Amino acid sequence: MKIASSIARYLAGLIFLVFGLNGFLHFIPLPPPNGMAAQFMGALYVSHYLTVIFAVQVVGGVLLLVNRFVPLALAILAPVIVNILSFHALMAPSGLPLALFVTVLWALVFVYVRSAFAALFQARFQAQA
Numbered sequence: 029m030k031i032a033s034s035i036a037r038y039l040a041g042l043i044f045l046v047f048g049l050n051g052f053l054h055f056i057p058l059p060p061p062n063g064m065a066a067q068f069m070g071a072l073y074v075s076h077y078l079t080v081i082f083a084v085q086v087v088g089g090v091l092l093l094v095n096r097f098v099p100l101a102l103a104i105l106a107p108v109i110v111n112i113l114s115f116h117a118l119m120a121p122s123g124l125p126l127a128l129f130v131t132v133l134w135a136l137v138f139v140y141v142r143s144a145f146a147a148l149f150q151a152r153f154q155a156q157a
Contacts (some may be wrong), residue, residue, distance in 0.1 A: 033140035041092030048085030
């Protein structure tokens with residue numbers, strides 16, 4: 029499992045780093061979205077929200093690649109993945125396979141470091157005095 033998790037971590041880190049940097053540098057030409065997806069992306073672009081998303085992707089990708097603060101990287105990338113999945117499932121299904129692939133990679137890394145998230149899954153919390 030350690031090898032699979034390491035491979036998943038490197039692949040996810042590379043994907044998020046490349047696509048995050050592409051948001052700033054535009055070195056991979058992407059086809060423009062159509063219909064509702066175009067309107068949604070236009071609103072994100074005009075509001076500069078995409079800048080935040082791309083920055084989070086770059087930071088998360090770098091953290092995964094350098095194997096530092098991996099639980100933090102997973103925590104900041106989780107909402108990005110949810111938004112990517114939602115966008116592609118509801119507005120632009122052509123990108124859904126890559127979104128699902130990234131989700132599987134994230135899950136493989138999460139399973140390996142799940143002990144770092146153990147406190148989040150407690151049914152009851154008792155404060156220490």
